[in-house]
Amino acid sequence: MEGLFQAVRSPVLEERIPAHLRDPEGYWFGLTKRARVIVRSVDRVAADEITTYEELAAPTWKGRLVVRSSANVYNQSLVASIIAALGPRDAAEWAAGVTANFARAPKGNDRDQIKAIAAGIADLALVNTYYIGILATSESAEDRRVAAQAAIVFPNQAGRGTHVNVSGAGVTAAAPNRENAVRLLEFLVGDEAQAAFAAANFEYPVVPGVPVSDLLASWGVFREDTLPLSRLGELNTEAVRIMDRAGWK
Ligand SMILES: [Fe+2]
Known part of the structure; x- marks a missing residue:
């Protein structure tokens, strides 16, 4: 990726986008963010039964958790955040505990994990928030029924906060019109x-104070982990190795 983008300095981007959601050297900028949350079965898991990512590794959840593959970057980035919070040894133990709790071998995308809850295959899943939004507002009655079976838990509210990832953009190394590209990015943070x-995609603005959509507002406000996303990138290789060793397919 490094060779694809060029470093950009823009006082507008640097002022509008919180530092943890952009590259310190200006190679990329987060433009929208999503939380990687736990969803619970509204029927089978009470709201206070799980409040942290750490608890996903507890034996109570054996055979009750679904999550997509470790090849997925959202999971890699979540595990990187666990390494940053707990250290590599405890993160490895956590990953082993989580993997031992899987209701099935990882398959499908985040939406499929929510569907697995509605189908009674699992009681908990790990997903990005916008997938819940997509199902909740779908034209398909079945999708909406699936969404209604799943409640959002924003993990780690009493501690470091919920892990977030971003959709972002940067200026390509070969951009023929660098100035206009920067102007477009600046427009997008207005x-x-x-x-x-x-x-448009059930995501959260990265700029503080910009109102969220009604649906997201209905999910409530949450505290987010402000660990720099660039740090998660640095820990990515280790995260992949830890998931591999844990047998997280
Ligand atoms: Fe996605």
């Missing part, structure tokens, strides 16, 4: 563009 751009 209040109106932020609100509209985030709402």
